[in-house]
Amino acid sequence: MTYTSRVFPLETMDVPGGTETVLRGGRHLFPLLPQALAGVDRIGVIGWGPQGRAQALNLRDSLSGTDIRVTVGLRPGSRSATDARAHGFTEDDGTLGDWLAVAADSDLVILLIADAALATHHPEIFAALKPGAAIGLSHGFLLGHLRETGGDFPAGHPVIAVCPKGMGDSVRRLYQQGAEINGAGINSSFAVHADPDGRAVDLALGWSVALGSPYTFRTTLDSEYLSDIVGERAILLGAVHGMVESLFTRFRLAGDDEVSAYEKSCENVTGPIARTISRAGLRAVREDLDADGREIFDRAYTATYAPAREIIAEIYDEVADGTELRSVILAERRLGSRPMSEIGGAPMWSYGDQVRARRAEHPLPVEPFTAGVFVATMLAQIDEFAERGHPWSEIVNESVIEAVDSLLPYMHARDVAHMVDNCSRTARLGARRWGPRFQSAYEQIAYPASQHPADPALLTTFDTHPVHQALAAAAKLRPAVDIAVG
Incomplete structure (x- = not known):
């Protein structure tokens, strides 16, 4: 399908083997x-998790x-209501309400509740929609669930x-930084799954x-999921x-x-x-090392690539055939009666505060062995996605840009274990299973x-590797600002 916009000036970006159309x-x-x-008078954001909060605030601003x-629409008794009110969404002015009532009154309904909850409650939400209302997702999980269960999105x-x-925190924080530097933010993919009236592309791009x-x-x-x-x-x-x-x-x-060792x-x-x-x-990691460092990097890289690729291929197969989706839903049932334990119990994590406290006096060079292991794992994911037919913009964003410009800065401020323990339930379950x-x-x-x-x-x-060309093309669209993590 060829996507065109009636509203926005699209650009062509050179990628390995051709071009892709993007919106700056x-x-x-x-x-x-x-x-x-x-045609949209009201946008209903259903849910107030990290993405729900960030997207509702960004859209409102x-x-x-x-x-x-x-x-904002929340389930009855939601503990998130207090925080939503603190951010200016209230029942008094009609910007906070019951999730089904908000869905029924909205022209674009953005579904940002947890994956397992959406798998359970989507029939109620679909039944509440007004005719022709657009359904918005920030994840393809629901599509996978509908296919597993023989369901579908409502026609029309x-x-x-x-x-x-x-x-979500990155989505909001970089948007706020964008008030000072135009264009600062988090890259997004967009998809059109159904377009009965020809509005879908511009609705998605406007969002x-x-x-x-x-x-x-x-x-x-499918590809995003x-x-x-x-x-x-x-x-x-x-x-x-x-x-x-x-x-x-x-x-x-x-x-x-x-x-x-922590450093x-x-x-x-x-x-x-x-x-x-x-x-x-990616090449700069190796090129900036001295000769001895490159030799260490090379041995670590070539020893790591194959075993990392093998696991990533296994993960891909289990996501593609629904096994991983079923494991998330089963886990949600178990977790209804007991909380998920935290992952940061290893002794190493007790040294994080000490390391972070001495950063200013103790700048670190790239550690070549660690760099070889990390870059090899990143390239293994890149190659798996490329072999499976993903477009290059998606490959570099899901494998590189999201890591180095969003998640790793938060891990640097807190630590990796803290990040795993405070991400979405679906991501947390997956990291605990495959880590x-x-x-x-x-x-x-x-x-x-x-x-x-x-x-x-x-x-x-x-x-x-062609990824270097793809990353260089994406870098031309990168704003000159790094995320500031408080």
């Missing part, structure tokens, strides 16, 4: 929002001065998705612009947690004290490695293999 965002486009959202009202309704490539996305790229609900769920379990969360715990142990066994593992991934990739690309698999693969396969000489063919493939 920015506050200069806000005056076009009423035209893009034609962007649409200030227009006739379009943003209303546009079904669109805008999927920010970062956690994305209003969220503050620096650029918006096209995907499908697969790449997003796999990425959470791999380089974005699960693999990173397993990686830094295994590296901490490796450095301790090599004789480093606890603080040094060479967790601190290095979330700090100098992430910053180098964000600002200069130990990566940890075992690193410890049992990759690290022993790193004692052998590097594989020159794998290094040549890395050096000439």
